[in-house]
Amino acid sequence: MTESEGIDASAGDVVVLVGTSKGLFALAAGPGREGWRLHGPWFKGEEIYAAALDCRHRPARLLVGATSSHWGPSVYRSDDLGASWVEPDPETLAFPKHTGAAVARVWQLQPAGDAQPGVVYAGVEPAALFRSDDAGESFRLDDGLWGHEHRPQWQPGGGGLCLHTVVPDPAGGPRLGVAVSAAGFYRTLDGVSWEAANVGIRAPFLPDAMPVFGQCVHKVDRHPAEPDLLFIQHHWGVYRSEDFGGRWEEVGAEQLPSTFGFPVVADPNHPGTAFVLPLTSDAFRCTPDGRFRAYRTTDRGESWEALEKGLPQDNAWLTVLRDGFTADTLDPTGLYVGTRTGQVFGSSDGGDSWGELAGHLPPVLCVKTAVLR
């Protein structure tokens, strides 16, 4: 297909967006999740750290956070599944002049729930939250988080000081959580004021191992039907909160081959079920023992089982980044994982078995999925 062709998909189909270091790709299949069709690349040469397929609208809207190494970042949108694209004019995903800051990269594009059909959040580097009320056509800075008293002390993680995760309230309420690397998890309960919410998360790389902030939260996810239940994959440790971040408890420390990793995915169909993909240490960052395995809990993190059927188990030294793992909303849940070596693996049975959907893409930076309505 040519770059000007859109994704060949219709209502009921599953679309998997694959953002890579050299452009955007997409996989599409019917609800049976067989016979995947690969589309792309769009935005050749640009880093795609953020993408979303917003199916709250008809037609569905594609949003892409692309970064050109020459020309900087921008958020593009398409209402015809990629056949044509609109570049914002003017660009409002930009810091107001009084801040003196400039967006280096868009790390996350997160549509809110069905109760707020026009709301889309954007997380950027340097760590800041932007909000759109017109489905991604224009954005404004969240001044409350930008002006937080902790900000002058925030330190970057290995990927930069980025706001990489946004956790909206699925019911459309004011509660909102964000994760910043490496400042930690912050939340607002009233939609205006923000507080650090890291109690219980150990930060062994700091003199005070239990600081108020400064944790390197890699990813946060929640189940839409249990919005108080959150899972975090931290720089070291997987954590669970039962009160939307009021307190965290480490889980899986004795059962996972490593407590280091990047993504965590909550199964949207089964509360208490979540997935992680452990990597060996922050120095090595490859799958343990040369075996590519995801891990699943079905009891809120109390126990974990390895998922490996159909995944490479011999000399597979692979890395999956924080947004490289996602789940669809069909039941059994479909899971999709992209690696830095350009492979995309998928499961249509909740992780019991896997297959390779694409094997020769550029390094995968993000994987996002949606079922077309």
Place this chain on the structure above:
Amino acid sequence: MRISALLDAVAAGYPAIGRRLRDEAGTLRRHVNVFVGADNARDLDDVDTVIPDGVEVTLLPAVSGG
């Protein structure tokens, strides 16, 4: 005219080009080069460089990008 004023004029007439050359804080993007004649502005006074009359200014993506 300084380079900064030239870039302001470009941004005023062509906003999409303007934001590709400079970020919203007004900083020339890292992998964009501005040549005043054969001289890279980064070797002169950067965006404060005064453009001599009749000298061509060239804006180019740097080989360091991409």
